[in-house]
Amino acid sequence: MADAARGVAPEETECGLRDAALAFLRRHKAAVAALAGWSVLEAGQAFLLGIALARALDDGFLRARPDLGLAWLAAAAVSVIAAAFGTGRAYRALAGLVEPLRDALVRRVVSGALKRAAAGPHRTDASAVSRLTQQVELARDTFAGVTMAARSFVFTAAGALAGLFALDPLLLAVVMPPLVAGLGLFVATLGPLARRQEAYLATDEDLARQCGDLACGLRDVTATGAEDVMAEETDALIAAEFRASRSLARWEVSRVLAIALAGRLPVILLLGAAPWLLRHGVTAGALAGALVYVTQSLLPALHNLTQGLGTAGTRLGAVLRRLWADPVSAPPGSCADQSADSGGAAGAADAARLTAPGGTGSQAVRAAHPAPYGPSPASRPPAVELDRVTFAHGDHTRPVVRDLHLTLPEGEHLAVVGPSGIGKSTLVGLIAGLLSPHSGQARIAGVPVSGRTAEELAALRVLIPQEAYVFSGTLRDNLLYLCPEPPPDGTVQAAVACLGLDALADRLGGLDSSVDPSTLSTGEAQLIALARAYLSPAPLALLDEATCHLDPTAEARAELAFARRPGTLVIIAHRITSAQRAGRILVMDGAHVQWGTHDELLTRSPLYRDMVGHWDTTAFAAGGGHR
Ligand SMILES: Nc1ncnc2c1ncn2[C@@H]1O[C@H](COP(=O)(O)OP(=O)(O)OP(=O)(O)O)[C@@H](O)[C@H]1O
Numbered sequence: 001m002a003d004a005a006r007g008v009a010p011e012e013t014e015c016g017l018r019d020a021a022l023a024f025l026r027r028h029k030a031a032v033a034a035l036a037g038w039s040v041l042e043a044g045q046a047f048l049l050g051i052a053l054a055r056a057l058d059d060g061f062l063r064a065r066p067d068l069g070l071a072w073l074a075a076a077a078v079s080v081i082a083a084a085f086g087t088g089r090a091y092r093a094l095a096g097l098v099e100p101l102r103d104a105l106v107r108r109v110v111s112g113a114l115k116r117a118a119a120g121p122h123r124t125d126a127s128a129v130s131r132l133t134q135q136v137e138l139a140r141d142t143f144a145g146v147t148m149a150a151r152s153f154v155f156t157a158a159g160a161l162a163g164l165f166a167l168d169p170l171l172l173a174v175v176m177p178p179l180v181a182g183l184g185l186f187v188a189t190l191g192p193l194a195r196r197q198e199a200y201l202a203t204d205e206d207l208a209r210q211c212g213d214l215a216c217g218l219r220d221v222t223a224t225g226a227e228d229v230m231a232e233e234t235d236a237l238i239a240a241e242f243r244a245s246r247s248l249a250r251w252e253v254s255r256v257l258a259i260a261l262a263g264r265l266p267v268i269l270l271l272g273a274a275p276w277l278l279r280h281g282v283t284a285g286a287l288a289g290a291l292v293y294v295t296q297s298l299l300p301a302l303h304n305l306t307q308g309l310g311t312a313g314t315r316l317g318a319v320l321r322r323l324w325a326d327p328v329s330a331p332p333g334s335c336a337d338q339s340a341d342s343g344g345a346a347g348a349a350d351a352a353r354l355t356a357p358g359g360t361g362s363q364a365v366r367a368a369h370p371a372p373y374g375p376s377p378a379s380r381p382p383a384v385e386l387d388r389v390t391f392a393h394g395d396h397t398r399p400v401v402r403d404l405h406l407t408l409p410e411g412e413h414l415a416v417v418g419p420s421g422i423g424k425s426t427l428v429g430l431i432a433g434l435l436s437p438h439s440g441q442a443r444i445a446g447v448p449v450s451g452r453t454a455e456e457l458a459a460l461r462v463l464i465p466q467e468a469y470v471f472s473g474t475l476r477d478n479l480l481y482l483c484p485e486p487p488p489d490g491t492v493q494a495a496v497a498c499l500g501l502d503a504l505a506d507r508l509g510g511l512d513s514s515v516d517p518s519t520l521s522t523g524e525a526q527l528i529a530l531a532r533a534y535l536s537p538a539p540l541a542l543l544d545e546a547t548c549h550l551d552p553t554a555e556a557r558a559e560l561a562f563a564r565r566p567g568t569l570v571i572i573a574h575r576i577t578s579a580q581r582a583g584r585i586l587v588m589d590g591a592h593v594q595w596g597t598h599d600e601l602l603t604r605s606p607l608y609r610d611m612v613g614h615w616d617t618t619a620f621a622a623g624g625g626h627r
Pocket residue numbers: 393394400418419420421422423424425426427
């Protein structure tokens with residue numbers, strides 16, 4: 001499955017893995033021997049427990065010799081202490097196997113990554129290596145758990161069976177058949193269970209990958225209107241995971257059966273056959289000892305085995321096979337994958353889907369755009385009208401905008417200034433229709449914006465936030481995203497030149513080259529977003545500090561380009577130069593709002609004077625030296 005996808009045949013991986021595992025064990029014979037040796041000491045307890053109990057009963061307590069009975073129990077207690085010591089040493093010996101395994105796997109992963117980086121034009125995916133080393137840690141921990149569980153079962157079972165034999169071979173004859181049958185069933189179901197477990201892990205990973213892609217590409221998905229398609233794909237993956245988990249659960253039942261057969265049936269048989277056993281010379285103490293062997297040694301060891309080999313072992317197999325098949329091609333699923341994978345992000349695929357006939361939502365957005373380039377007749381209503389608008393972000397919070405009345409004629413260029421947190425973005429959000437006033441009304445070109453759909457709003461205004469959005473696709477796709485119709489020839493090139501985007505376009509390899517958003521600087525992303533808005537036919541452009549990452553020259557060029565663009569412009573200014581370029585400036589000062597030209601406000605607004613003074617100081621401090 002995963003191997004095939006990565007170009008390595010599963011059998012090849014299986015064989016390679018088996019050979020490597022054997023070679024690994026041969027190389028670490030001493031650690032294996034130490035582990036086995038300490039396990040023998042540990043198994044001594046399993047052997048002694050039943051015998052000590054049998055002797056304590058038969059030779060001690062049942063013969064009125066409690067001292068002898070207690071002596072046997074003391075011997076059992078000593079064997080428990082010795083076993084605990086053995087367990088501690090076995091863990092140390094385990095480290096002699098586990099750590100070299102981890103080192104070998106890490107070496108394989110890292111050298112694979114280095115080879116790949118050196119061999120081709122691939123970008124080194126550090127996140128893939130990091131994920132792989134995480135899988136190595138998982139393999140290491142699981143290997144330790146599986147080894148301890150398997151070892152514990154083998155030695156405990158050997159000790160218990162030897163003990164049963166020592167007590168009376170008849171006891172072994174009763175216990176062995178169900179034990180062998182249960183173990184046989186367990187072994188027979190290991191293969192199918194492993195396959196189900198792998199299938200489940202694969203569907204789980206597919207779903208995780210899809211969710212990761214969705215989380216990272218959410219904006220692309222929303223922007224390209226691919227929500228329905230993505231929901232359908234995700235639904236299918238959820239259904240596949242559900243089916244795989246159900247199938248796995250059915251096979252897990254076989255494990256319960258195996259434990260019942262191997263661990264619980266012997267208890268019932270021993271109890272049922274008790275009269276027969278006693279008639280054939282088995283003592284009461286031996287019978288009690290046999291019950292202790294089954295319930296205290298075999299059953300817990302069986303539980304550990306089925307748990308260890310059944311679940312963790314399958315997982316270990318899956319992880320090792322994956323690491324072995326291709327130690328560098330990690331299963332994707334992180335944001336880093338998307339950025340490393342130019343054009344591979346959900347956004348590119350969805351953008352492609354969007355251009356296909358019968359595509360989803362966003363085509364409707366585009367179709368809804370009017371074509372309002374050019375000046376509007378004088379009879380048209382104001383470009384922006386806030387009619388006694390009041391707005392607060394919460395029911396009990398102070399209004400950010402209170403009873404504001406503002407009218408902007410078509411073609412106006414307004415700069416909004418004010419201290420941080422005073423409500424500039426809120427005001428722009430109200431004009432854009434993203435926020436609904438608590439009272440009053442906001443209108444664009446005479447159209448009330450509250451309650452409008454995204455499509456209707458997109459036809460009225462274009463809003464560029466501070467955080468520019470660029471999606472995976474060509475530069476042209478990015479620029480024309482808000483244009484319902486292809487613009488006349490040369491329009492895009494003119495916009496690119498006008499906004500100073502030509503250097504970036506050249507660097508990317510032209511308008512039809514792919515853009516990898518992760519490689520753009522914040523300023524470059526802002527330029528692309530600005531050019532996209534510039535090309536939009538919406539008659540009102542709202543720039544919410546949309547030039548904050550541009551240098552002053554680039555900012556001036558962009559703002560002048562927007563000022564020449566037909567329609568109305570509202571910008572939140574963060575530099576004095578931005579404010580000065582505007583025809584009108586709106587100063588927000590809490591409940592007070594003032595507007596006018598730069599010179600008017602210098603005389604009328606103390607806040608504006610302060611801000612200009614501060615801006616000047618900052619500009620000089622920054623070495624700007626000019627306004
Ligand atoms: N979603 C929100 N929920 C609650 N309060 C908000 C929310 N958005 C903004 N505010 C609060 O409203 C006030 C105005 O915020 P706004 O972002 O409009 O100010 P601003 O002038 O644009 O600030 P800045 O210049 O720092 O961007 C602030 O006190 C802010 O904390």
